[in-house]
Amino acid sequence: MIGERIAQIRKEKGWTQKDLAQATRLSRGYTAAIEEGNQQPKIKTLALIASALGVTIEELLR
Template identity: 40%
Template sequence: MNLPESVGSRIRELRKAKGWTQEQLAEVASLHYSYIGGVERGDRNISLETLEK
């Protein structure tokens, strides 16, 4: 597993622990839900600024 996949997996774990959907996380972070999906799959590199959201 590479770094983007590891980070995405951890984001998914934290999101699910809160009981949130990708849509809910996207709304709270002011991001598009498809971006959240890409990050969780490791398809997208997330910036530190976006990760902070």
């Protein structure tokens, strides 16, 4: 699941959900919903998250 992978990478970086939200300029609630699987992000949003985390979209999809 994409949300679980985002959470895993975020935690590996030592980031909180708030850190990710600030880095992407998305709301913390929205990033949390993605991680929990309650929201399906668009490709554009995935690109934004991947860039903030320093990974490729392909790495998020593994």
